Amino acid sequence: xxxxxxxxxxxxxxxxxxxxxxxxxxxxLPKMAKxxxxxxLKQAFQQHREETEHQVERLQQVFERLGTRARGQTCEAINGxxxxxEEIVGEFDKGPVLDxxxxxxxxxxxxxxxxxxxxxxxxxxxxxxxxxxxxLEQTLAEEKKxxxxxxxxxxxxxxxxxxxxxxx
Amino acid sequence: xxxxxxxxxxxxxxxxxxxxxxxxxxxxLPKMAKxxxxxxLKQAFQQHREETEHQVERLQQVFERLGTRARGQTCEAINGxxxxxEEIVGEFDKGPVLDxxxxxxxxxxxxxxxxxxxxxxxxxxxxxxxxxxxxLEQTLAEEKKxxxxxxxxxxxxxxxxxxxxxxx
Numbered sequence: 001x002x003x004x005x006x007x008x009x010x011x012x013x014x015x016x017x018x019x020x021x022x023x024x025x026x027x028x029l030p031k032m033a034k035x036x037x038x039x040x041l042k043q044a045f046q047q048h049r050e051e052t053e054h055q056v057e058r059l060q061q062v063f064e065r066l067g068t069r070a071r072g073q074t075c076e077a078i079n080g081x082x083x084x085x086e087e088i089v090g091e092f093d094k095g096p097v098l099d100x101x102x103x104x105x106x107x108x109x110x111x112x113x114x115x116x117x118x119x120x121x122x123x124x125x126x127x128x129x130x131x132x133x134x135x136l137e138q139t140l141a142e143e144k145k146x147x148x149x150x151x152x153x154x155x156x157x158x159x160x161x162x163x164x165x166x167x168x
Numbered sequence: 169x170x171x172x173x174x175x176x177x178x179x180x181x182x183x184x185x186x187x188x189x190x191x192x193x194x195x196x197l198p199k200m201a202k203x204x205x206x207x208x209l210k211q212a213f214q215q216h217r218e219e220t221e222h223q224v225e226r227l228q229q230v231f232e233r234l235g236t237r238a239r240g241q242t243c244e245a246i247n248g249x250x251x252x253x254e255e256i257v258g259e260f261d262k263g264p265v266l267d268x269x270x271x272x273x274x275x276x277x278x279x280x281x282x283x284x285x286x287x288x289x290x291x292x293x294x295x296x297x298x299x300x301x302x303x304l305e306q307t308l309a310e311e312k313k314x315x316x317x318x319x320x321x322x323x324x325x326x327x328x329x330x331x332x333x334x335x336x
Contacts, residue, residue, distance in 0.1 A: 010269050081244075084244065108284065162175045162178070
């Protein structure tokens with residue numbers, strides 16, 4: 001019955017979406033690290049893979065607190081972002097331009113997660129689920145930090161090298 | 169030849185992606201406005217539709233400045249985000265919980281665009297394409313503003329009403 005669906009149902013919907021997404025990201029990050037030429041970018045992807053493992057565990061804790069089994073549901077958005085990244089890896093050779101693309105694509109992943117976790121944190125708070133809010137806030141902070149790091153890498157180094165290649 | 173692909177090719181790739189995305193968003197926004205119960209949310213979607221029309225025009229100007237025809241290429245990411253929104257509209261009745269979902273989904277759209285335009289602005293700047301950077305920065309600012317507005321609406325009003333419905 002659609003009319004009986006509550007904020008809790010919506011929260012579960014978003015949790016399953018992001019749980020699926022995190023596990024796809026876990027699989028994509030090593031491929032992105034492999035495709036990267038720049039050492040700092042490679043390292044950023046490897047580090048974020050470790051963080052993502054903890055984020056998956058946190059989601060499992062959230063499902064547990066809600067008294068339900070952790071399960072994912074296909075998230076076409078993350079599949080689309082990852083697919084776009086893979087297409088670019090297929091089209092561009094390893095090097096500065098691909099590095100700029102990989103960083104930008106990873107930022108799209110982070111932004112998707114920021115939007116989803118942002119909503120989940122807000123909903124946990126209005127529902128008075130403070131421990132759940134706190135768990136998800138830790139992840140949200142990590143995603144924002146990962147996005148900032150990628151932005152700094154891109155602006156300080158990657159994009160200039162990609163432009164130099166163009167001018168050469 | 170993959171090895172000859174430049175930052176300019178990457179920029180065109182992202183431009184075609186976001187050009188397709190903007191036109192999908194243009195089609196999705198009236199449906200989102202129709203699905204919304206809250207007047208301010210409905211209005212936010214309607215206003216953003218008008219903004220999106222200008223954003224499409226700006227992209228056409230950017231293609232023109234780059235000496236190439238404006239064309240889109242399928243963006244699976246935006247298709248996925250929009251599809252997720254449509255599924256929720258199908259699952260939840262009109263009302264406070266659906267409004268909270270619609271706002272959150274629109275924020276995922278904005279975040280995707282912020283990531284894409286953020287990269288495009290940075291690349292135009294390092295390539296010395298200042299007029300293109302300026303056009304895309306206008307759009308980036310609008311996307312950020314739209315995201316902030318949705319966030320305010322959600323936090324001040326929508327989420328609380330969605331939670332009250334749950335408690336009722």
